[in-house]
Amino acid sequence: MSSRCEDTTPIEIQDVAEMRSDEDMSVDHERHINLLDLPWHDILIGRILPYIPMKQIFSLQRVSTHFQELIRQYMANCSVLDFSKVASKVTKEAFLTAVERVETLRVLSLQNCKGWLKDDILMPVFSRNKYLQRIDLGSSSGLTSQSVHCIAVNCYDLRSISLSECHWVQAPSVAVLALNCRKLQHVDLTSCWELDDETIVTLIMTNPGLKFLSLAKIYGITDVVVDMVARSCPKLECLNIQGCWRITNSVIRLLGDCCPKLRRLEVEDCRDVTEASLARLRVKGVEIDAKAPRRLHEAQHPVLAPYPALYHQI
Numbered sequence: 001m002s003s004r005c006e007d008t009t010p011i012e013i014q015d016v017a018e019m020r021s022d023e024d025m026s027v028d029h030e031r032h033i034n035l036l037d038l039p040w041h042d043i044l045i046g047r048i049l050p051y052i053p054m055k056q057i058f059s060l061q062r063v064s065t066h067f068q069e070l071i072r073q074y075m076a077n078c079s080v081l082d083f084s085k086v087a088s089k090v091t092k093e094a095f096l097t098a099v100e101r102v103e104t105l106r107v108l109s110l111q112n113c114k115g116w117l118k119d120d121i122l123m124p125v126f127s128r129n130k131y132l133q134r135i136d137l138g139s140s141s142g143l144t145s146q147s148v149h150c151i152a153v154n155c156y157d158l159r160s161i162s163l164s165e166c167h168w169v170q171a172p173s174v175a176v177l178a179l180n181c182r183k184l185q186h187v188d189l190t191s192c193w194e195l196d197d198e199t200i201v202t203l204i205m206t207n208p209g210l211k212f213l214s215l216a217k218i219y220g221i222t223d224v225v226v227d228m229v230a231r232s233c234p235k236l237e238c239l240n241i242q243g244c245w246r247i248t249n250s251v252i253r254l255l256g257d258c259c260p261k262l263r264r265l266e267v268e269d270c271r272d273v274t275e276a277s278l279a280r281l282r283v284k285g286v287e288i289d290a291k292a293p294r295r296l297h298e299a300q301h302p303v304l305a306p307y308p309a310l311y312h313q314i
Contacts, residue, residue, distance in 0.1 A: 036066050040073065049074045055086050058094055068097075076101035084136065087112040092121060105129040109136040111162070117142050123150040130154050138164040138188070145173035152177040160186035164214070167191060171199040178203035186212040190240070193217070197224045204228045214240035216266065226251040230258040240266040242289070252277035262286050 038044055049057065049071075061068045075081070075098045083090055090113065108125070110117060117140050126132070126147070132155045137143065148169060151158065158181040163169050169192040178199075184207040189195060195218050204210065204225070210233045215221055221244050229236060230251065236259045241247055247270050255262060256277075265281060266289045267273045278288055 036070065040070060044070060045074045045077060053085070054082060055089070058086065058090065058098075061094070061097065072097065072101060075099065077104060078102060079104055080107040081105060082107070082109040083113055084109045084111040087114070090116075092116040096121065099125050103128045105132055107134045108132060109134075110140055111136045111138040112140070114139070114141045119144055119146045119150075122147055126150045126154045131157050133157055134160040134186075136160075136162040137166060138162045140166060141168070144168050145170040148173040149176055152180045156180060157183060159183055162186075162188040163192055164188045164190040167193055170194050171196055174199050175202050178206045182206050183209065185209055185235075188212070188214040189218065190214045190216040191218070193219065196220055197222055200225050201228045204232050208232050209235055211235050211261075212238045214238075215244060216240045216242040218244060220246075222246045223248055223251045227254060230254040234259060235261055237261050238264040238266075241270060242266050243269045245269065245271050248272045249274060249277035253280060256280045256284060256286075265289075 035044070038048075052060075057071060057074075061071045081098065081102070083095070087110070095113075095116070102125070105125075108129070110122075122143065123146065127150065132151075135151060135155070135158065137147070143166070145168065148163070151161070152173065153176070161177070161181075161184065169189070171194055174189070174192075174195060179202070184203075187203065187207070187210065189200075197220070200215065200218075200221060201224065204213075205228065210229075213229065213233070213236065215225065221241075223246070226239075226241065226247055229239065231254075239255070239262070247267070249272065252265075252267070252273055255265070262281070263285075264287045265278075267278070268289050273290075275293060278290060278292070282288060282292060
């Protein structure tokens with residue numbers, strides 16, 4: 001049965017006032033009803049606050065001590081906290097107030113939180129919220145590999161992690177993450193320059209369920225990594241290796257043969273990856289960031305021979 005009322009006829013405030021007795025009116029003069037008089041857990045926390053943007057949530061904390069306590073109780077029961085849209089305005093104090101009681105987080109996004117965000121602030125959050133499944137620390141410049149290590153030893157159910165533009169990430173912490181968190185499906189390591197083939201191969205071998213993997217601008221990785229991706233990750237849907245100039249055509253061909261679910265490949269600035277290997281993927285419907293030649297001649301690309309219509313599309 002639906003929980004909605006069947007009679008949806010609007011009732012004007014004026015009509016309600018006429019139905020009320022003089023005694024009711026006198027009571028209202030003695031006591032004013034405000035938002036905080038509504039049931040906190042059933043109404044405010046359960047049905048109103050989840051629809052208020054994070055920016056307004058923080059503003060409410062400054063209204064009064066009662067509102068501050070309401071927001072604390074709301075945060076303590078949150079499963080999702082996304083600070084990315086208020087990253088430039090949130091402060092250390094506001095963040096600590098928001099997370100001091102929370103133990104039920106599943107998603108935590110701190111993308112672009114810079115300056116104030118440090119290991120000693122963040123690590124206790126990971127320690128208390130052991131069932132986190134998605135963490136985004138992209139462009140958080142004030143952290144160190146200690147935070148990644150803390151994730152690795154506490155959040156075993158992790159499915160998605162973004163360390164994009166986190167130049168501070170070190171290979172040993174990612175290796176520990178790979179060995180402890182074996183349910184990863186989405187990993188973004190863009191511009192984690194310190195990582196090498198050995199570390200990323202460990203990550204791939206321990207997480208064969210990967211669907212999204214970004215290794216863009218990790219300039220030291222070689223064909224060894226993409227070869228392992230192709231042989232170990234049959235569910236892979238998106239691979240980003242932009243700027244990885246050591247990658248060659250041979251392993252790109254292998255991706256086409258071993259990753260049937262591949263839908264997007266990003267190879268911009270991979271100087272040794274050419275149309276000789278990409279053409280086969282285009283035929284299979286893989287979206288590629290590198291533009292195809294204006295005309296592909298059948299003699300030069302025999303793989304396209306069975307698809308004459310394709311010549312007129314690319």
